[in-house]
Amino acid sequence: MKKGARAAVDHVVVNTLRDMERAAAIFTTLGFTLTPLGRHSLGSINHLMMTPGAYLELVGVPTEGLQRQDVLNSPFGLNGLVFRSEDADKTYALLTKAGVTPSTPTAFSRPVNLGTQVADARFRTVRLPDDLFPAGRVYFCEHLTPQLVWRDEWMTHPNGFRQIEIIRVESPSPERDAARYAVVAGQTPQQTSAGWQVTTIDKIRIEFVAGKTSRFSALGLVFGALDIISAAASATPEVNWRLTEENRAVLTIQSLGLCLECRSASDE
CATH class of the missing domain: 3.10.180.10 (2,3-Dihydroxybiphenyl 1,2-Dioxygenase, domain 1)
Known part of the structure; x- marks a missing residue:
């Protein structure tokens, strides 16, 4: 495989499967600031623990309705490493050229309640093959609305x-x-x-x-x-x-x- 473009880490994922409530309670008790519960259009839920750079994500599936299969198929606990993409189409092309055989870009969204309005945070991801990266899910994420993710009110944590x-x-x-x-x-x-x-x-x-x-x-x-x-x-x-x-x-x-x-x- 050839070397791809230099990439930063976007976030790291902890899979809670169907135990999101307990996981969120533990991290809150430990002094982390969690973003409000997010509901993805693909059938998953999440809380984020933000920093100015890479953040920590708790992901799981809702108790009812659409449930994201790749989350259900993934191991419980620390199981995802996500790199940052500025353009999912270019990332896909570069990874293909490097011989990694990525999936084509997938688009999804989740609503974000800003108090006075609700806006959709939108993303595009490019997944890497599980057989090449067996430790867990590895993919790239393009943030189309980064202002709805990196927000000042979520950056400060009581535990520092x-x-x-x-x-x-x-x-x-x-x-x-x-x-x-x-x-x-x-x-x-x-x-x-x-x-x-x-x-x-x-x-x-x-x-x-x-x-x-x-x-x-x-x-x-x-x-x-x-x-x-x-x-x-x-x-x-x-x-x-x-x-x-x-x-x-x-x-x-x-x-x-x-x-x-x-x-x-x-x-x-």
Whole structure:
């Protein structure tokens, strides 16, 4: 495969399947600001946890009505990595030229309540083949209405959440998978002491380590400080908070199959 155009990470997806209410309650208790429940025209629902760059998405399916099959077919927990596209048609052409065999662009929308009016947030996505990226869903997203997603009122989190910095992939073939993600991100994979790494144009590290099966295994998040989320996690029965260094900790949400590696921004 040839290298594609350099791409930033748009967002990372946690699949809650039919358990959105509980997942949203846990993240709210931990001090994240969640966007109001969104309902996609394709049959899925979501909440977002925004940053100025890549954001975290909880996705699931509604209890009634149309239910998006690719969400139902996807693993529970951390299962999606989405790159940003400025033009879905150009992205499709570049990926095809690179030998990745993407799906043709798919358009969908969801209504956003702005208080005085309701507007449709519109998107176009280009999916990558599951057999080449078995860890989870990997695709590109073009935001036709970014002003309805990145809004000031959703950017501030009581727990100080600032950014996503690491996405870890376990794989039986970490070198092979790193090479494939590097093609998609338009970067060159680098060997590390733990395995392999691809750093995207927006400085998010996709780390590849050896594992028995292919899966997204952990997410690295940066906070202004860890005191608020530490206190919230310690008071939440469904989560485990383990301090690993002075300004670093691992947050495990067993019920969602999530491992979040948390770092204070002061620990550079």
